[in-house]
Amino acid sequence: MTAKKRLRIAALAVTLTVGASLTACGDGAESSGVTEIRYSARLTGVGDDADAAIVEAFNKKFEGRYRVTRTAIDDETYKTKQITQLTGGDAPDVFYAWAGGRAKDVIDAGFAAPLDGYYEQYGWTKRLNALGQTQATFDGKKYFAPTMMSSSAIWYQPGIFAQKGVTVPKTMPELEAAAARLKAGGVAPFILSNKEKWEAQFYWTQLVVAENGPAVYNDLVAGKGRWTDAPFVAAWQKLADWNAAGYYYGSPNSIGYADSTIPWVKGEGAMNVQGNWYPSTIAGSDKAAADKMDYFVFPAAAGKQSTLEIYAENTLMINAKSDQRRRDAAAAFVDYYVAAEAQTTLGKAGRLFPANVEVDLTTLDLSKVMLKLADAMKSQTSDSFLHVDLAFTAEVANEFLDATQGVVNKTVTPTEAAKRVQAVADRQ
Secondary structure, eight states: OOSBTBBOOOOOOOOOOBSSOHHHHHHHHHHTTOEEEEEEEEEOSSSHHHHHHHHHHHHHHTTTTEEEEEEEEEHHHHHHHHHHHHTSTTOOSEEEEOSHHHHHHHHHTTOBOOOHHHHHHHTHHHHBOHHHHHHHEETTEEOOEEEEEEEEEEEEOHHHHHHTTOOOOOBHHHHHHHHHHHHHTTOEEEOOOOTTSSTHHHHHHHHHHHHHOHHHHHHHHTTSSOTTSHHHHHHHHHHHHHHHTTOBSSOGGGOOTGGGHHHHHHTOEEEEEEETTHHHHHHHHOHHHHHTOEEEOOOBOTTOOOOOEEEEEEEEEEBTTSOHHHHHHHHHHHHHHHSHHHHHHHHHTTOOSBSBTTSOGGGGOOOHHHHHHHHHHHHOOSSOOOOHHHHSOHHHHHHHHHHHHHHHTTSSOHHHHHHHHHHHHHTO
16 A cells, blocks of 8 residues: 555546547547546556556547546656546446555445446456455445455565575574574674665565464454554564564665665675565666566565465445446446456556456566466465555554654654554544
8 A cells, every 4th residue: 555555656636538538538539429538546656557558449449428637646746636536427337446445445435336237247357366256345235346456465585695605594483593694694684674664564464474374464454453452563573673683674664665776786785575566666776676677575483384465455446336337337448458468468568467367468578577476476376465555444553553654753642643543543
C-alpha cells in the first residue's frame, strides 16, 4: 500500500486528462448515443503510457458505442483525495483502488458496486488470479477486478553471500545467523530505506507471519486480535533489535527508496525486503547488478511454513453511484483491460505481474529470477497476506507507519507503537 510502492514512486500530484474535458466530452457523447465512461487511473511512472494506450485502443474498437475519458492520479493524492473525487460532479465510473483496508473504505462509503454478475458474464473467475479474487471478496461479494498482482520477498546478492560464506537461510535462526556473519564480514545485512515510511512495513509484516504463520496476522486484519498482543509487539521489537545489532545500512529513516540502489550497486548491503518491483529499481541504476539479483521467501520460525506475500497491486472498481448504463459500459472496459492482450501490453511496460493467468509470461521478456517468482506466485493459491498499508484502513495504516518509523528511529518503543496503533483501531 503507501507508495506501495511496490510501484510507490514519489510523484507530483498530477491530474492528466486524455481527450476532451470530462463534462464537455461526456455531454457530447451521451447526446450522440455513445456511452461515456469516466476512468480514474493510477499514475506511477511505470506503465502509464501503456495504460493510456489501452484506453485509446478501446475507444477505437468501440467507436460509436463507448468512449473512455481518462484521468490519472498519483498514490499520495489517491490516499487523501479518492473519496473526494468520488463525491464530485464528474465522479469516475470506473477507478483504480488498492486492495484490503483501502478497498473496504470505498466499499463502506457506498461507492463500489458488487461485480459478481460481471464476473459471471465475462468469465473473469476463470481468467483472473485466484488470490486476487479472494482479496476482492468482502462479505461474500466481489467488489473489484485485480489487474496486476505483486509480491514481496527478501531480495539478495548471491555474489556477496558466496564471498562471505553465507547460504540462503531456510529458518529465522538461520536468517539471523546469516545477518551476523555478513555484518562481521563488513557488509550491511539489510538495506532498509524508510525515509518515506512505507518500506519498513514489509519487514514488520513478514516478521509477524514468519514467527506465527499468516493466520495470526490475518486475524488481526479481521479484527480478531489486538495490536498490543505479543506477536505484534515482538515484531516491532525485532526491528529494534536488528537496528541495535547494526544489521541495517546507515540510518534507515534518512535513506529514501530510490537511494537504496546506491549501497546495493556498490555491494555495501546484501539483502532488502521489498516488492517485486525492486529489481527494476536496481536496473535503473545498474542493469548488471539487477541481473545478478535473486530472492528467497522470508524464512519461517521452526515448525512454521514460509509464506510468500501475494496481493492485488492494481485493481479496478465500478462506481455504484453511476447509472446502470454507465456501470455496464464500465464493465465492458474492465473486461477489455483484463483481457490477455491488454494485460500483456501492461506487463511488457513493467506492470508486473498480469492478473490474467492466461498471459504467456515468456512474451514479457522477464529475467530468470522474475519468471521464477511468477511461477511461485501462480502456484500459491491460498494462505497469503497483505502488508499493513494495504490490509488496514488509511487511519490505522498511517498511524502504523508513523509509529514504526519511530521504532526504527529509536524514539518510540515497541510497546508504545502498539498502543498508538491500537488506539486508532479502537476508534474505527
